[in-house]
Amino acid sequence: MSQPNQFSHLPPATFGFITVVEVPSLGHCGGLLIVSNIGRPIEFHFTTPVSSNRAEEIMYGKTYPGFLYGDKIGAALVDKAKQLPTVLVTDCPDILPVCELIDAPLLLALEPEGSADKPNNGQPFDGRGLKHFEVHGETVYCLNASADELDAIEHHASQFRKQLPFEEPFERIRQAIFEANQVLRSA
Amino acid sequence: MYHPNQIDWNQAIADAQSTVELEQSWRSELVELPPVVSAKLGSRRIKTTSFFFSGDTDGSDGGQFQTGSVFEPYTNSTDDSGGAASPNQQLAKQNQQASQQRTRIAPPQDVIKLEDRLFYLLQPPLENLLGGKTLEFPFEPFNFQYAGIAFLFPRQSAILADEMGLGKTMQAITTVRMLLRSGYINNVLLICPKPLVTNWQREFKTWAPEITVAAVQGNQHQRAWHWKANRAMVKLANYELLTRDEALVTDPEHQYDLVILDEAQRIKNKGNATSLVVQQIPRKRSWALTGTPIENGIEDLVGICEFAAKGAVTSGMTPREVRVAVKDLILRRTKDLVMTDLPPRLMRDAELALSPDQQITYDVAEKDGVMRLDDMGDELTIKHVFELVLRLKQVCNFDPVTGTSSKIDRLKADMEEVAASGEKAIVFSQWVGALEVIGKQLPQHKPLEYHGRIPSRQRDPILEEFKNNPNRKVLLMSYGAGAVGLNLQFCRYVFLFDRWWNPAVEDQAINRAHRIGAAGSVTITRMIMAGTIEQRIHEILEAKRELFKEILSDGAQPGRRGLSRDEIFGLFNLTTPTGKIVPKAENVPPEFGSSNAA
Numbered sequence: 001m002s003q004p005n006q007f008s009h010l011p012p013a014t015f016g017f018i019t020v021v022e023v024p025s026l027g028h029c030g031g032l033l034i035v036s037n038i039g040r041p042i043e044f045h046f047t048t049p050v051s052s053n054r055a056e057e058i059m060y061g062k063t064y065p066g067f068l069y070g071d072k073i074g075a076a077l078v079d080k081a082k083q084l085p086t087v088l089v090t091d092c093p094d095i096l097p098v099c100e101l102i103d104a105p106l107l108l109a110l111e112p113e114g115s116a117d118k119p120n121n122g123q124p125f126d127g128r129g130l131k132h133f134e135v136h137g138e139t140v141y142c143l144n145a146s147a148d149e150l151d152a153i154e155h156h157a158s159q160f161r162k163q164l165p166f167e168e169p170f171e172r173i174r175q176a177i178f179e180a181n182q183v184l185r186s187a
Numbered sequence: 188m189y190h191p192n193q194i195d196w197n198q199a200i201a202d203a204q205s206t207v208e209l210e211q212s213w214r215s216e217l218v219e220l221p222p223v224v225s226a227k228l229g230s231r232r233i234k235t236t237s238f239f240f241s242g243d244t245d246g247s248d249g250g251q252f253q254t255g256s257v258f259e260p261y262t263n264s265t266d267d268s269g270g271a272a273s274p275n276q277q278l279a280k281q282n283q284q285a286s287q288q289r290t291r292i293a294p295p296q297d298v299i300k301l302e303d304r305l306f307y308l309l310q311p312p313l314e315n316l317l318g319g320k321t322l323e324f325p326f327e328p329f330n331f332q333y334a335g336i337a338f339l340f341p342r343q344s345a346i347l348a349d350e351m352g353l354g355k356t357m358q359a360i361t362t363v364r365m366l367l368r369s370g371y372i373n374n375v376l377l378i379c380p381k382p383l384v385t386n387w388q389r390e391f392k393t394w395a396p397e398i399t400v401a402a403v404q405g406n407q408h409q410r411a412w413h414w415k416a417n418r419a420m421v422k423l424a425n426y427e428l429l430t431r432d433e434a435l436v437t438d439p440e441h442q443y444d445l446v447i448l449d450e451a452q453r454i455k456n457k458g459n460a461t462s463l464v465v466q467q468i469p470r471k472r473s474w475a476l477t478g479t480p481i482e483n484g485i486e487d488l489v490g491i492c493e494f495a496a497k498g499a500v501t502s503g504m505t506p507r508e509v510r511v512a513v514k515d516l517i518l519r520r521t522k523d524l525v526m527t528d529l530p531p532r533l534m535r536d537a538e539l540a541l542s543p544d545q546q547i548t549y550d551v552a553e554k555d556g557v558m559r560l561d562d563m564g565d566e567l568t569i570k571h572v573f574e575l576v577l578r579l580k581q582v583c584n585f586d587p588v589t590g591t592s593s594k595i596d597r598l599k600a601d602m603e604e605v606a607a608s609g610e611k612a613i614v615f616s617q618w619v620g621a622l623e624v625i626g627k628q629l630p631q632h633k634p635l636e637y638h639g640r641i642p643s644r645q646r647d648p649i650l651e652e653f654k655n656n657p658n659r660k661v662l663l664m665s666y667g668a669g670a671v672g673l674n675l676q677f678c679r680y681v682f683l684f685d686r687w688w689n690p691a692v693e694d695q696a697i698n699r700a701h702r703i704g705a706a707g708s709v710t711i712t713r714m715i716m717a718g719t720i721e722q723r724i725h726e727i728l729e730a731k732r733e734l735f736k737e738i739l740s741d742g743a744q745p746g747r748r749g750l751s752r753d754e755i756f757g758l759f760n761l762t763t764p765t766g767k768i769v770p771k772a773e774n775v776p777p778e779f780g781s782s783n784a785a
Binding site: 040175 | 238239240289305310315
């Protein structure tokens with residue numbers, strides 16, 4: 001039996017998994033899956049495919065991916081969420097700007113082999129304090145959280161990781177988006 | 188250079204005015220403003236679609252279940268005993284070591300609404316649902332069993348047709364457990380053959396101890412009370428009760444969330460009384476469990492589908508059409524496919540010669556019998572041939588006059604070896620009388636009998652005695668009583684003293700011992716008297732067995748498994764001076780194709 005710790009009084013956390021999937025010949029689809037602490041789905045939101053806009057690409061330059069994924073697709077998704085997740089998790093660095101729009105810490109959990117995608121080559125992100133910690137051997141980057149909150153976030157992340165690897169809910173999102181596009185296309 | 192006093196201001200103002208006019212004219216004629224294109228950035232609206240799911244969010248039990256005895260989850264167990272781990276445990280370890288398996292619940296084809304399809308797709312993998320703190324198991328299920336659970340879970344209509352011994356019972360119980368837990372179902376009716384009721388109760392206790400199970404039994408008043416009572420989550424009834432309690436079980440006021448038929452081949456004849464009752468039971472979900480969905484032909488599947496998915500398979504469909512129709516309805520796995528770690532099944536055909544007494548009796552019986560059949564001419568029916576076959580088979584077992592038997596001599600010798608190696612054996616026969624004779628010939632092995640003449644309540648203690656008493660070396664079973672549902676995997680030897688008509692029934696008998704948890708290789712000895720009717724039947728059955736392997740595999744053509752009328756007649760060369768006898772059309776005696784053995 002586990003010993004009660006300083007976080008045992010906390011209510012069960014909910015987790016929002018947000019990502020953007022590229023659907024061939026259609027564009028970029030965003031998905032937000034909010035799950036319980038044991039991974040059961042509570043809410044799911046997805047966008048219709050959004051194609052890149054050439055004018056925006058030129059005008060936004062290097063900031064375009066962050067604009068499209070974070071400010072547009074991410075914003076549309078979090079706007080629809082009825083429940084504010086305790087922690088928001090993404091596997092997509094370009095979606096990080098969404099943290100400006102939601103009052104929840106944002107974790108960036110990259111695939112182990114995806115270290116090349118580390119934000120700013122592992123340097124603090126944009127001066128906003130992208131902290132990181134280890135959860136079950138995986139490095140997780142944290143944004144939008146104060147140092148005081150970090151321990152609780154780490155605890156929640158660790159509890160979830162005992163149940164499921166972080167990449168698992170993203171698999172569900174990808175399958176659901178694929179399914180939805182198939183169904184909607186055939187309708 | 189001009190001095191200010193020298194400027195003619197009047198002239199200058201006049202000139203300036205003309206200059207401005209000139210410029211205006213020039214501008215308007217020569218210099219157009221460049222066109223400006225404005226790009227609206229970031230103004231696109233993005234459409235979203237949202238789904239909200241209800242259910243518990245904290246992973247607690249929700250208070251619906253009172254957990255009884257709690258098993259340690261396998262992943263926490265350690266093997267400090269030094270004893271050999273069971274095959275289940277061994278495989279579970281391999282599972283753990285292998286890359287993490289994720290079994291997802293795929294929505295069935297008949298789930299159309301996107302919301303419903305996404306509901307299934309967005310569930311966490313089964314391994315996590317089952318491995319969580321709310322569901323604990325005595326053993327980690329095999330990967331293919333997770334797949335079976337994922338198959339059953341979302342389906343309103345399903346036929347789980349795994350080969351015997353792959354754990355259909357466990358898969359069904361686990362899925363029922365999950366559905367009850369998640370609140371998708373509240374009441375279940377499980378119908379099985381009478382001898383298996385206690386087996387199901389045992390299995391529920393093992394795999395889902397918190398689920399309340401009540402067997403419908405007793406006299407008419409007691410059964411009426413059981414049918415009406417709602418105190419248990421699962422009601423267990425046997426097929427034999429259904430026709431007697433038809434009004435109660437088909438009461439439209441009492442709808443079941445799920446009805447499961449075990450050994451569903453019992454309703455393969457869609458017109459028989461039991462099938463008709465089963466079809467009328469008010470229910471939302473219909474699952475059929477059977478190791479032999481096709482025993483004799485496609486019609487068997489039509490019968491099962493009348494319950495499981497009415498109209499999915501109909502008479503007259505071609506094999507190709509059937510295959511397409513059942514693609515999303517039936518899940519079948521064979522041991523060869525999934526149980527690469529299961530100990531081998533060693534088939535041994537003991538071709539024996541009749542004893543001299545048997546040979547004389549056999550020759551006379553065959554000659555006289557065939558002559559009689561020939562004399563019948565057009566009056567000959569399949570029943571007459573069948574009677575002769577049975578007579579000859581009995582002679583192959585024992586000489587009716589002297590009682591001599593090559594088979595019993597061989598069995599005695601083999602049993603000495605079995606007993607000497609500390610092992611146990613099961614002997615199957617078609618006839619209870621033959622089993623009783625065998626029993627008398629093997630007193631040193633303290634045989635136990637398990638057949639249709641043993642009352643149901645005495646059967647479980649017999650199995651317990653056989654399992655636990657090291658002096659009890661042999662169990663004598665009839666195909667009918669011992670062919671299905673029993674777990675005797677501690678036995679490493681099986682003898683088929685005589686042959687059943689249908690290889691599916693023989694396979695079920697063999698699989699009492701050769702199943703998950705088998706202690707080692709299982710040796711099956713099929714006794715066949717050379718040059719007799721048994722050998723002719725054996726050859727036909729072997730051809731059928733090969734054909735059946737193809738029935739549910741891709742690209743195969745479904746066919747018949749039992750003996751057809753022509754095959755039965757073909758056992759003898761029946762002719763008249765005018766040519767080959769063409770038998771009168773008549774129903775095949777049920778014993779030829781059926782699993783309803785004595």
